[in-house]
Amino acid sequence: MSDDPHAPEPHQLAKAEMLVEALPYMQRFAGTTFVVKYGGHAMGDADAAHGFAQDIVLLKAVGINPVVVHGGGPQIGAMLEKLGVESEFVDGLRVTDAETADIAEMVLSGAINKELVSWIGRAGGSAVGISGKDGGFVRAEKAERSVRDPESNIERAVDLGFVGEPVAIDRRVIDTISDAGMVPVVAPVGVDAEGQTYNINADTMAGAIAGALGAKRLYLLTDIAGVIDKQGALLTDLTPDGIGVLTADGTISGGMIPKLETCVKAVEAGVEAAVILDGRVPHGLLLEFFTRAGVGTMVRAM
Numbered sequence: 001m002s003d004d005p006h007a008p009e010p011h012q013l014a015k016a017e018m019l020v021e022a023l024p025y026m027q028r029f030a031g032t033t034f035v036v037k038y039g040g041h042a043m044g045d046a047d048a049a050h051g052f053a054q055d056i057v058l059l060k061a062v063g064i065n066p067v068v069v070h071g072g073g074p075q076i077g078a079m080l081e082k083l084g085v086e087s088e089f090v091d092g093l094r095v096t097d098a099e100t101a102d103i104a105e106m107v108l109s110g111a112i113n114k115e116l117v118s119w120i121g122r123a124g125g126s127a128v129g130i131s132g133k134d135g136g137f138v139r140a141e142k143a144e145r146s147v148r149d150p151e152s153n154i155e156r157a158v159d160l161g162f163v164g165e166p167v168a169i170d171r172r173v174i175d176t177i178s179d180a181g182m183v184p185v186v187a188p189v190g191v192d193a194e195g196q197t198y199n200i201n202a203d204t205m206a207g208a209i210a211g212a213l214g215a216k217r218l219y220l221l222t223d224i225a226g227v228i229d230k231q232g233a234l235l236t237d238l239t240p241d242g243i244g245v246l247t248a249d250g251t252i253s254g255g256m257i258p259k260l261e262t263c264v265k266a267v268e269a270g271v272e273a274a275v276i277l278d279g280r281v282p283h284g285l286l287l288e289f290f291t292r293a294g295v296g297t298m299v300r301a302m
Contacts, residue, residue, distance in 0.1 A: 022291075025289060030063035032216040033066075034219065034289075035069060035213065035219070036066055039222065049116070053120045055283055056120055056123070067186065067209060067213065072187075075111070076108070079103055080100065080103060090160060095163070097161045101161065105189055108131070109187040113130075120185070125183055127184070128177050129187070132187075132205070133190065135170065137170045138200070139169075140165060140198040142160075142165075142192070143160050164190055166209075186209065188201065190205075203258065206262070211269030214270055214271075216271070216273075218274040219288070220262065225295070226277060227252060229251055239301070243263075267300060272300070275296045275299070276297045278295070
């Protein structure tokens, strides 16, 4: 410790060094777009939500344009259970009849969307909550899925109801909000050419928006640290070819497969990098972006 009574404390110096470490990243990415998918059980934690909102406001303050796309599976499930509506899932996607679709849209575009807008406002930012129906900016089509019978090995088509996939993105709505100094907060709902509403997987929605916007980063915040190898270590850097190898040998399985498919599609569409990280880690988004070590699993084209 210095003998100078006026010398800064070590924790003060550490904060200054952290800002210096972050400076090159701020300079490099000023004026670019980050798409952040916020979901999982962290959405139900007030402290986690407040920290996430602070991260988004900070990104906007240093000149980055964040676009938030949120999920809401647990909240939809809770509301359906409360109303006595049973759910069926195929490959992780909820089979959505007309009643379920109405409830899901109410939860996504109503409760969750406006709550996130409120959190960002409390953190000192300004946000606008929208869904893909606003301005028709996310055109959707009915999702097609099939399942293979384990005994006969025959595939059969499965009707998921009002579950859709994005097929076209009109970026003007997002650009208008971002250019006005506000943060777009997007509920994963789209509309087809006839005006039919479809619920869309939030990861898929975020990846499609990131590609359409030419985002520098796509962040998928979830409930796990990232891709874990068979020895239990976090894999921090992956390529599409590497993902194929790890999927073939069983290292990547279950719900991680569609998340990585979203990452691969995003980087193939021009996104510089896509990252899967744990949304429960306090300020994990800032740690990933502003520090050399980073957190989570990053996917790049090469």
